[in-house]
Amino acid sequence: MRKIVSGLFISLDGVIESANDWIEPWFGPLLGQTVGSMIAAQDAMLLGRVTYAEFAAHWPRQTGEMADQMNGSVKYVVSSTLK
Numbered sequence: 001m002r003k004i005v006s007g008l009f010i011s012l013d014g015v016i017e018s019a020n021d022w023i024e025p026w027f028g029p030l031l032g033q034t035v036g037s038m039i040a041a042q043d044a045m046l047l048g049r050v051t052y053a054e055f056a057a058h059w060p061r062q063t064g065e066m067a068d069q070m071n072g073s074v075k076y077v078v079s080s081t082l083k
Contacts, residue, residue, distance in 0.1 A: 043073065049081065
């Protein structure tokens with residue numbers, strides 16, 4: 001059996017939607033290092049359809065170690081509409 005580890009951006013008042021709209025002021029080197037460590041440790045990703053679509057539009061155009069890890073990870077997408 002495999003273990004699922006979840007890394008979420010969530011505000012103190014429970015907002016998890018559209019992190020790009022509110023996380024920028026708090027995203028600094030320490031948070032970047034933490035996120036990078038989680039991504040480096042993964043061997044697969046479990047994504048919803050919307051997150052997958054956002055990642056698929058963004059990460060293939062990026063370069064560097066984090067982009068290599070994101071693009072090289074196996075992705076499992078939970079969706080009833082995506083083919």
